[in-house]
Amino acid sequence: MNFEIEGNSALITASSRGLGKAAARSLVLEGVNVVVNGRNEENLTKTVEELNNLSGGRVIGQAGDITKKEDIAKLVEVAYQEFGRLDHLVTSAGGPPDLLFEETSDQDWYESFDLLVMSVVRLVRESLKYLREGEGGTIVNITSISVKEAIPGLVLSNSVRMSVIGLMKTLARELGPEIRVNAILQSAHETDRITNLIESGLAGDKFSSYQEGLDFYAEDVPLKRIGQPEELGDLAAFLSSPRSSYLTGAAIPLDGGSSRSNL
Ligand SMILES: NC(=O)c1ccc[n+]([C@@H]2O[C@H](COP(=O)([O-])OP(=O)(O)OC[C@H]3O[C@@H](n4cnc5c(N)ncnc54)[C@H](OP(=O)(O)O)[C@@H]3O)[C@@H](O)[C@H]2O)c1
Numbered sequence: 001m002n003f004e005i006e007g008n009s010a011l012i013t014a015s016s017r018g019l020g021k022a023a024a025r026s027l028v029l030e031g032v033n034v035v036v037n038g039r040n041e042e043n044l045t046k047t048v049e050e051l052n053n054l055s056g057g058r059v060i061g062q063a064g065d066i067t068k069k070e071d072i073a074k075l076v077e078v079a080y081q082e083f084g085r086l087d088h089l090v091t092s093a094g095g096p097p098d099l100l101f102e103e104t105s106d107q108d109w110y111e112s113f114d115l116l117v118m119s120v121v122r123l124v125r126e127s128l129k130y131l132r133e134g135e136g137g138t139i140v141n142i143t144s145i146s147v148k149e150a151i152p153g154l155v156l157s158n159s160v161r162m163s164v165i166g167l168m169k170t171l172a173r174e175l176g177p178e179i180r181v182n183a184i185l186q187s188a189h190e191t192d193r194i195t196n197l198i199e200s201g202l203a204g205d206k207f208s209s210y211q212e213g214l215d216f217y218a219e220d221v222p223l224k225r226i227g228q229p230e231e232l233g234d235l236a237a238f239l240s241s242p243r244s245s246y247l248t249g250a251a252i253p254l255d256g257g258s259s260r261s262n263l
Pocket residue numbers: 013014015016017018019020037038039040041043064065066067092093094095096115142143144145186187188189190191192193194
């Protein structure tokens with residue numbers, strides 16, 4: 001399938017590693033010019049080099065912290081100035097801390113809100129005028145399956161990410177038909193986040209091998225494995241392309257069938 005987005009330009013936040021990087025990879029392979037982002041310059045430089053070695057769109061890196069208003073304004077400006085257009089915004093973020101309710105402070109709640117919600121609010125606000133300029137502007141929010149089914153021990157993710165879905169649904173109405181807005185609700189995918197969890201399980205004798213750790217996270221998944229980041233990247237590229245032209249306001253689970261809710 002040709003995604004028909006060659007020559008377009010995309011900004012992808014929190015993309016020096018993990019799921020954001022996978023989204024960048026899929027868009028680059030479709031010939032999209034991409035701005036990738038993260039706070040650590042060294043990781044970012046490595047990712048830019050790696051993605052520029054693929055045959056496809058051009059990639060530049062812009063370091064910045066998406067909890068900072070001024071860094072977001074700069075990111076959007078760099079994306080537009082560098083490529084002369086901005087067609088696609090893909091939002092990812094770092095994860096909030098894994099905590100039980102009684103372990104959280106007010107500060108944890110406010111910081112999670114800044115990281116997960118205000119980053120999207122500000123990114124959309126800053127990007128809108130550019131997304132409206134072209135034909136087929138899109139926004140894709142990478143969130144979590146925790147908005148569909150609360151995950152034990154993740155009260156911040158379960159609670160705060162719901163706001164991103166409310167925002168996404170509202171934006172789909174307010175910004176259509178010019179701009180389409182969708183969200184991805186992923187379960188465990190094999191990024192550094194999961195690798196680190198498995199490695200600490202190995203160190204703490206929870207697992208006897210890396211594979212046992214992978215199997216643990218895949219236990220309740222009908223497809224019997226966790227997701228690969230590339231699979232999420234391809235969904236992000238599809239949602240950014242006119243091949244998904246009748247999809248907006250959708251929160252799409254990407255979980256190997258593991259969520260049990262009927263809807
Ligand atoms: N992987 C999974 O299985 C999974 C499942 C469900 C939900 N999620 C959620 O999906 C999101 C992405 O997960 P991931 O697996 O891709 O995580 P990851 O592999 O840890 O990558 C996180 C990325 O975000 C960047 N980042 C973190 N905080 C940032 C900030 N304040 N400003 C700019 N960039 C920032 C990191 O770079 P720097 O550290 O250099 O800034 C890195 O590039 C997270 O919210 C996670 O909770 C992941």
